[in-house]
Amino acid sequence: MALARPTSGPMIQTSDLRRTFKSRKSEVEAVRGVDLSVGAGEIFGFLGPNGAGKTTTLRMLATLLTPTSGEATVAGADLRREPQAVRERIGYVPQGGSTDPAETGRGELVLQCRLYGMNKSDAQARAAEVLAALDLEAAADRTTSTYSGGMKRRLDVGLGIVHKPSVLFLDEPTTGLDPQARARMWDEIRLLRAGGTTVFLTTHYLEEADALADRLAIIDQGKIVAEGTADELKRKVAGDVVTIVVSGATEHVLEAVRRQEFVREATSEDGVVRLYVDRGETAVPLLLRVLDGEGLEASSIALHRPSLDDVFLLQTGRSLRDEAA
Amino acid sequence: MKTIRDTWLIFHRSLILTLRQPTWVVFGMMLPVLYLVLFGPLLEGAVKQAGAGTNAFNWFVPGLIIQIAIFGTAFGGFGLIAELRNGVVERMRVTPMSRASMLLGRSLRDVVVLMFQALIMILLAIPFGLVIQPGSIVAVLALLVLIGLSVAPLSYAGGLMLKSEDAFAPVVNSIAMPLLLLSGILLPMALAPDWLKFLSNINPLTHAVNAARALFNADWGNPDIAIGVTISTIFAVIAVWVGSRAFTRAVA
Numbered sequence: 001m002a003l004a005r006p007t008s009g010p011m012i013q014t015s016d017l018r019r020t021f022k023s024r025k026s027e028v029e030a031v032r033g034v035d036l037s038v039g040a041g042e043i044f045g046f047l048g049p050n051g052a053g054k055t056t057t058l059r060m061l062a063t064l065l066t067p068t069s070g071e072a073t074v075a076g077a078d079l080r081r082e083p084q085a086v087r088e089r090i091g092y093v094p095q096g097g098s099t100d101p102a103e104t105g106r107g108e109l110v111l112q113c114r115l116y117g118m119n120k121s122d123a124q125a126r127a128a129e130v131l132a133a134l135d136l137e138a139a140a141d142r143t144t145s146t147y148s149g150g151m152k153r154r155l156d157v158g159l160g161i162v163h164k165p166s167v168l169f170l171d172e173p174t175t176g177l178d179p180q181a182r183a184r185m186w187d188e189i190r191l192l193r194a195g196g197t198t199v200f201l202t203t204h205y206l207e208e209a210d211a212l213a214d215r216l217a218i219i220d221q222g223k224i225v226a227e228g229t230a231d232e233l234k235r236k237v238a239g240d241v242v243t244i245v246v247s248g249a250t251e252h253v254l255e256a257v258r259r260q261e262f263v264r265e266a267t268s269e270d271g272v273v274r275l276y277v278d279r280g281e282t283a284v285p286l287l288l289r290v291l292d293g294e295g296l297e298a299s300s301i302a303l304h305r306p307s308l309d310d311v312f313l314l315q316t317g318r319s320l321r322d323e324a325a
Numbered sequence: 326m327k328t329i330r331d332t333w334l335i336f337h338r339s340l341i342l343t344l345r346q347p348t349w350v351v352f353g354m355m356l357p358v359l360y361l362v363l364f365g366p367l368l369e370g371a372v373k374q375a376g377a378g379t380n381a382f383n384w385f386v387p388g389l390i391i392q393i394a395i396f397g398t399a400f401g402g403f404g405l406i407a408e409l410r411n412g413v414v415e416r417m418r419v420t421p422m423s424r425a426s427m428l429l430g431r432s433l434r435d436v437v438v439l440m441f442q443a444l445i446m447i448l449l450a451i452p453f454g455l456v457i458q459p460g461s462i463v464a465v466l467a468l469l470v471l472i473g474l475s476v477a478p479l480s481y482a483g484g485l486m487l488k489s490e491d492a493f494a495p496v497v498n499s500i501a502m503p504l505l506l507l508s509g510i511l512l513p514m515a516l517a518p519d520w521l522k523f524l525s526n527i528n529p530l531t532h533a534v535n536a537a538r539a540l541f542n543a544d545w546g547n548p549d550i551a552i553g554v555t556i557s558t559i560f561a562v563i564a565v566w567v568g569s570r571a572f573t574r575a576v577a
């Protein structure tokens with residue numbers, strides 16, 4: 001199964017990719033002009049709240065949905081003109097599982113190998129290899145209905161990599177997994193990259209994007225609102241983040257701090273006011289004085305480095321955590 | 326070549342999964358068997374009166390087999406909806422496999438299950454008085470291939486379209502029931518008023534039933550056979566075409 005891998009240039013390149021869903025009553029622009037470039041061997045994180053267009057973009061790149069307009073090349077093949085070539089070079093792990101409860105793990109893997117063109121003995125050998133790599137040997141001949149969530153997800157990944165694809169698409173690979181299974185999945189994904197696979201994953205977990213992705217893009221309402229490494233994106237937030245908890249009077253606090261020149265940006269959510277400042281250590285005493293002057297008392301005040309959540313909040317005006325919850 | 330290979334792979338997998346959970350195979354035979362045991366003997370007298378044939382079971386069992394054929398294959402889409410939900414269909418659509426094979430493999434599985442059910446039905450009916458030659462059994466099974474391929478692909482196309490069992494079951498029932506009743510499987514259409522006879526005549530299934538009856542009686546010269554086989558072939562070709570298209574275009 002040695003497929004020619006394009007050695008130079010990006011593995012995924014899209015230009016003004018769009019998808020509109022039409023129903024009888026309305027038209028929804030799910031993806032509204034996405035430009036992406038994912039390099040070979042990268043783990044690329046695609047981040048966004050539910051309904052932002054993550055899965056739609058992913059499904060287009062995996063040949064499951066035809067783009068309404070725009071161009072894309074995936075693993076060196078043109079998405080619109082050579083979908084069959086794209087399919088030979090990519091793997092896709094859907095969000096909601098991909099196995100039949102009455103089939104065994106081995107049965108699914110052997111069939112998958114054969115659908116990618118392997119003969120019976122190659123398929124059996126490759127299935128055994130994948131089962132070993134994903135530590136599913138003990139459960140190989142049980143039906144998948146007996147598998148735990150983490151095992152099922154590992155099998156789903158196994159099904160996506162039987163043919164050693166150049167690019168692997170993972171749709172929310174760890175949603176619904178317990179922390180242990182999640183950490184394990186992260187290890188598997190890093191191993192794939194180490195083996196030269198380009199990984200494109202969607203997630204709405206910021207920790208996941210932070211821990212795993214070499215580069216990431218944030219999509220909101222069908223458009224990319226930020227792109228870069230996690231550090232680059234955090235640096236864009238600039239300076240430090242101060243969070244103030246004030247019982248009840250968040251609007252008042254917001255108003256007061258916004259008047260201060262050293263406060264670059266302030267938002268509030270659920271009784272927590274977040275401020276973006278250039279130098280946190282000098283801002284905190286000043287803020288305490290401002291609150292005092294307004295007759296407000298903070299029940300807590302904390303200083304921290306910007307997280308991806310701050311990036312997201314600044315780009316979209318919403319907290320991703322709330323969306324994900 | 327690729328289509329044949331992929332069709333075999335999907336056929337093989339589907340058949341194994343069906344054999345692992347044979348509930349549907351047994352369940353699909355329940356109603357026809359009840360008809361055979363509880364209604365067949367009643368019919369003996371009625372058939373003689375109508376003069377439709379000399380042997381009630383040679384007249385009645387072909388109709389029951391068509392009933393198995395319709396209900397057995399019309400609910401193929403039901404299983405497909407489950408496969409859509411558990412992500413198996415989508416997983417296969419991302420592979421370079423032949424799109425038509427997704428349909429053909431499953432449809433051929435349905436045909437094989439159907440042939441097995443029909444054979445059981447024929448064997449069960451012999452103690453009741455069915456008289457049949459081995460040649461007739463082979464010919465009837467061949468006719469069932471055509472009928473199965475006329476119905477199963479449409480059922481899969483319907484499953485892809487409706488995507489929900491709750492929507493699918495009533496649609497299938499409301500199409501299959503009138504077609505079956507109009508095909509004269511329960512009582513001879515000779516007893517029907519003219520308007521009912523007319524509807525029965527334009528029902529393609531009627532001709533499949535007539536052909537099956539002629540085949541059961543080894544009445545090889547009967548023109549019903551040629552008519553039924555021709556109509557069934559046309560429908561099978563159309564159904565396979567429609568079903569393959571649905572799989573090629575489906576956004577599951």
